[in-house]
Amino acid sequence: DAGITQSPRHKVTETGTPVTLRCHQTENHRYMYWYRQDPGHGLRLIHYSYGVKDTDKGEVSDGYSVSRSKTEDFLLTLESATSSQTSVYFCAISREPPGRTDTQYFGPGTRLTVL
Amino acid sequence: GESVGLHLPTLSVQEGDNSIINCAYSNSASDYFIWYKQESGKGPQFIIDIRSNMDKRQGQRVTVLLNKTVKHLSLQIAATQPGDSAVYFCAELPASAGGTSYGKLTFGQGTILTVHP
Numbered sequence: 575d576a577g578i579t580q581s582p583r584h585k586v587t588e589t590g591t592p593v594t595l596r597c598h599q600t601e602n603h604r605y606m607y608w609y610r611q612d613p614g615h616g617l618r619l620i621h622y623s624y625g626v627k628d629t630d631k632g633e634v635s636d637g638y639s640v641s642r643s644k645t646e647d648f649l650l651t652l653e654s655a656t657s658s659q660t661s662v663y664f665c666a667i668s669r670e671p672p673g674r675t676d677t678q679y680f681g682p683g684t685r686l687t688v689l
Numbered sequence: 690g691e692s693v694g695l696h697l698p699t700l701s702v703q704e705g706d707n708s709i710i711n712c713a714y715s716n717s718a719s720d721y722f723i724w725y726k727q728e729s730g731k732g733p734q735f736i737i738d739i740r741s742n743m744d745k746r747q748g749q750r751v752t753v754l755l756n757k758t759v760k761h762l763s764l765q766i767a768a769t770q771p772g773d774s775a776v777y778f779c780a781e782l783p784a785s786a787g788g789t790s791y792g793k794l795t796f797g798q799g800t801i802l803t804v805h806p
Contacts, residue, residue, distance in 0.1 A: 619794070
């Protein structure tokens, strides 16, 4: 998984509680991404980062926030979890944007269940 | 909006056969495509990529073909093995007006490949 770890790997939480997922990389890649994967929707981009403290929204960013205080860590926070956020979350990294010299490499995923 | 899709959701083959997985894309301005393999319980794994200025690219046992005329992408796997059983996704990088899309890939739904011994 290209030096990418995600924690926790599994989490069950209740509606309305805050949740933070962590992505950690040892590759020193500049770009990091958070996706969610759901049946019938494939992988959808939530947020991405193009450097420390530089982040932007993806396709499905509502209800999520991110932070990147260090190159190696990218945090995804659900301020108040809802059942619609039950999903598998994947972190990805790349040295450059795809289409240049590199592509995106994915972590093992976090399965989140919101009851 | 434009999207990337797949013709067939499932494909079953016998071990040793060649497999072909297809993908149709609708954004004629897309200039970069990637194939990923995802095994159960794991994250997507990069297989091969191709730029729009190419028609064909080969890797180890895999070949990607790009037909820009009909906006069609295919992944060919030679001598398919049981370990190739997985979901295969194509992904598209839409070209942005500013020339920088920060890798905001659009993924297809995926095709389930099952290889029977």
